[in-house]
Amino acid sequence: MSLTLLNVIVAVVIAIAFAAANAAYLVWAERRGAARIQRRPGPNINGPFGLLQPPLDGIKLMTKQLMIPGGADKILFMVAPVLAMAPAIMSFVTIPFSEGIAAHNMELGVLVIFAFASMGAMAILFAGWGSRNKYSVMASVRAVSQNVSYEIPMLITAITVVMTTGSMDLKMISMAQSGGFWHWNIFPSLQSPLMPISFIIFFICSLAETNRAPFDLGEAESELVAGFHTEYGSMGFGLFFMGEYANIVIGASLTTILFLGGWDCPFGMFPGVWWFLLKIYLLIATFIWIRWTFPRTTIYGLLNLSWKILIPISLFNLLLTAGLLKVF
Amino acid sequence: MSAPIQLRPDETFLLNVGPQHPATHGVLRVKMQMDGEYIVKAETVLGYVHRMHEKMGENRTYAQYLPNLSRLDYLGALGYTHGHVLAIERAAGIEVPERAEYIRAITVELNRVASHLFWFGAFVMDLGGFSPLMYAIQDREHILDMLEAVTGARLTYCYYRFGGLYNDVDDDFIEAAKRFIPRMRKSLKKYDALVSGNIIFQKRLEGIAPVSAEMCRKYGATGPVARGSGINFDVRKNEPYSVYPEFDFDVPVYHECDSLARYKVRMDEMEQSLRIIEQGLEKLPDGPIMVEKKPKTIKLPVGDYYQAVETARGSFGIRIVSDGDKNAYRLKLRSPTYSNMHLFDEACEGMLIMDALAFMGSLDLVIPEIDR
Numbered sequence: 001m002s003l004t005l006l007n008v009i010v011a012v013v014i015a016i017a018f019a020a021a022n023a024a025y026l027v028w029a030e031r032r033g034a035a036r037i038q039r040r041p042g043p044n045i046n047g048p049f050g051l052l053q054p055p056l057d058g059i060k061l062m063t064k065q066l067m068i069p070g071g072a073d074k075i076l077f078m079v080a081p082v083l084a085m086a087p088a089i090m091s092f093v094t095i096p097f098s099e100g101i102a103a104h105n106m107e108l109g110v111l112v113i114f115a116f117a118s119m120g121a122m123a124i125l126f127a128g129w130g131s132r133n134k135y136s137v138m139a140s141v142r143a144v145s146q147n148v149s150y151e152i153p154m155l156i157t158a159i160t161v162v163m164t165t166g167s168m169d170l171k172m173i174s175m176a177q178s179g180g181f182w183h184w185n186i187f188p189s190l191q192s193p194l195m196p197i198s199f200i201i202f203f204i205c206s207l208a209e210t211n212r213a214p215f216d217l218g219e220a221e222s223e224l225v226a227g228f229h230t231e232y233g234s235m236g237f238g239l240f241f242m243g244e245y246a247n248i249v250i251g252a253s254l255t256t257i258l259f260l261g262g263w264d265c266p267f268g269m270f271p272g273v274w275w276f277l278l279k280i281y282l283l284i285a286t287f288i289w290i291r292w293t294f295p296r297t298t299i300y301g302l303l304n305l306s307w308k309i310l311i312p313i314s315l316f317n318l319l320l321t322a323g324l325l326k327v328f
Numbered sequence: 329m330s331a332p333i334q335l336r337p338d339e340t341f342l343l344n345v346g347p348q349h350p351a352t353h354g355v356l357r358v359k360m361q362m363d364g365e366y367i368v369k370a371e372t373v374l375g376y377v378h379r380m381h382e383k384m385g386e387n388r389t390y391a392q393y394l395p396n397l398s399r400l401d402y403l404g405a406l407g408y409t410h411g412h413v414l415a416i417e418r419a420a421g422i423e424v425p426e427r428a429e430y431i432r433a434i435t436v437e438l439n440r441v442a443s444h445l446f447w448f449g450a451f452v453m454d455l456g457g458f459s460p461l462m463y464a465i466q467d468r469e470h471i472l473d474m475l476e477a478v479t480g481a482r483l484t485y486c487y488y489r490f491g492g493l494y495n496d497v498d499d500d501f502i503e504a505a506k507r508f509i510p511r512m513r514k515s516l517k518k519y520d521a522l523v524s525g526n527i528i529f530q531k532r533l534e535g536i537a538p539v540s541a542e543m544c545r546k547y548g549a550t551g552p553v554a555r556g557s558g559i560n561f562d563v564r565k566n567e568p569y570s571v572y573p574e575f576d577f578d579v580p581v582y583h584e585c586d587s588l589a590r591y592k593v594r595m596d597e598m599e600q601s602l603r604i605i606e607q608g609l610e611k612l613p614d615g616p617i618m619v620e621k622k623p624k625t626i627k628l629p630v631g632d633y634y635q636a637v638e639t640a641r642g643s644f645g646i647r648i649v650s651d652g653d654k655n656a657y658r659l660k661l662r663s664p665t666y667s668n669m670h671l672f673d674e675a676c677e678g679m680l681i682m683d684a685l686a687f688m689g690s691l692d693l694v695i696p697e698i699d700r
Binding site for chain 2: 299
């Protein structure tokens with residue numbers, strides 16, 4: 001076995017471990033954050049600050065019996081949770097945390113992440129259809145139409161960034177923004193004056209793509225019981241849950257790389273992995289903050305927002321950028 | 329708002345919402361004939377928590393029946409016991425001391441605020457916002473603490489007696505109530521900023537689930553549901569009872585008929601209740617809290633008696649047919665939610681399920697009170 005292959009394997013394992021640890025501890029962070037917003041203590045019994053809660057939850061979920069409903073499609077039912085978690089973890093492989101830290105840098109990193117992200121919709125569809133539960137089917141139909149509508153503006157904005165940078169390599173995109181916050185893509189440049197708007201569109205889309213409130217129509221607890229994972233218990237549910245949080249980390253990382261300069265320091269000093277982590281956790285905190293503040297949108301409001309507002313704006317932005325790239 | 333769609337009644341499926349469903353807040357079952365996400369026809373199925381309260385009224389003495397009334401609506405229980413004691417007092421000709429009536433009004437209004445607060449939280453939770461519930465429960469907690477101190481219970485109060493009260497209020501209660509009013513006003517402002525001003529919230533309720541005044545009359549809807557449809561009817565004003573004529577308060581009425589109007593009515597009502605409490609605390613006279621002479625067992629003269637009160641959910645009526653015995657010959661309860669809920673079947677036809685469940689939230693259903 002060659003040394004490079006070993007390197008890759010070690011890096012991939014670290015990436016997976018990072019994804020899993022993040023998914024587990026973001027649940028804790030979310031619960032603590034929600035508790036803080038709602039003026040209650042949250043999980044604080046197990047370990048200091050309740051830090052042992054996620055592993056204990058994991059043990060509880062793993063020791064529970066895996067129930068498959070009588071009328072369910074067994075294969076789809078079993079495959080769906082794995083399909084929810086696996087692509088999310090795979091996406092981590094290509095994310096550069098800093099100049100030297102990336103499990104495997106790919107030239108088409110943006111494309112790889114979007115390809116994996118679109119598999120999430122399939123997992124939801126499988127789960128909903130496989131459960132043979134009316135609520136689940138309704139939820140999965142909602143979630144898939146939502147994911148399809150929001151992938152489009154998200155991709156168009158990503159393309160805008162790719163055009164200005166001239167690369168689909170996540171590492172290159174980050175490096176192109178290095179040297180202080182005024183180089184970051186979030187700020188308007190000559191080639192792309194509408195970048196702040198692009199950032200907002202991208203952020204909204206990543207909320208919708210991860211099925212987070214206020215776009216959590218696929219789960220919609222007060223309407224569809226628990227949405228597409230109504231019938232899931234034990235680790236099947238656990239995987240969906242972790243997949244959701246892994247997706248959040250991916251969404252935040254991608255936003256950071258495309259718009260916030262990746263691992264770049266805002267003042268042009270000491271760039272490194274800590275800046276990257278700081279940025280993604282700030283974004284995730286915003287995700288949590290939004291979730292516990294806003295009520296849920298309606299399905300038509302959600303689709304209208306995408307098709308009537310976000311897509312036209314992002315298309316216009318794309319055309320404008322394409323034109324200005326020729327000029328400047 | 330989506331354009332009206334063509335429903336296909338031949339391609340439908342049946343969706344059982346409840347009896348165990350997070351949106352029904354209890355054991356209500358709604359059979360929905362669905363075309364995708366649209367409701368073709370809905371049918372509410374009742375009776376899952378039926379406890380024969382009316383029958384119990386016939387084989388218990390009037391005093392023994394008193395605790396039953398607070399088991400109807402566990403969120404606004406005082407209003408229901410108030411109705412019962414008023415009915416009996418009027419029928420038996422018992423004069424209640426003024427102090428007792430004032431304390432009744434204050435505690436009923438506190439209970440109304442508590443009930444509306446809980447509804448507010450649960451309603452926003454129906455719409456997917458979780459945090460307001462926690463804030464509302466915190467404010468409600470102050471009221472429950474106050475009421476616990478004087479009544480001895482937190483939810484199912486049995487505080488009123490025929491001819492007065494079980495217990496006088498002390499200075500602590502009055503001080504706590506006085507402290508509570510400005511704090512609650514501040515909270516109401518916060519709710520306005522957090523929830524009422526939220527664009528998602530407004531879009532989800534504006535123009536959704538219109539219930540016309542005519543429909544309210546048809547089904548006998550009362551309370552905030554009717555007042556959200558432009559019907560200016562409040563038992564406290566229209567058929568005054570207790571000491572309510574002494575108070576200066578308004579009846580909020582909105583003419584939009586939608587879910588947002590029903591929401592606004594309840595939010596305004598909280599402010600009006602605070603005004604009543606404020607005036608009540610100011611005017612609270614000294615004196616006894618219990619009538620001095622009262623028969624040991626109350627027997628009503630032969631006749632037919634009816635008393636309506638305005639509870640948090642609408643007009644609650646109690647009808648007692650007496651044959652002169654110590655218990656009623658027939659006792660009928662007219663509970664407001666029972667009538668309000670029956671709007672649901674007709675109004676939600678052609679609606680999206682998520683709008684329909686938001687509409688159900690705006691009706692403020694308490695299931696044990698429907699089933700009795």
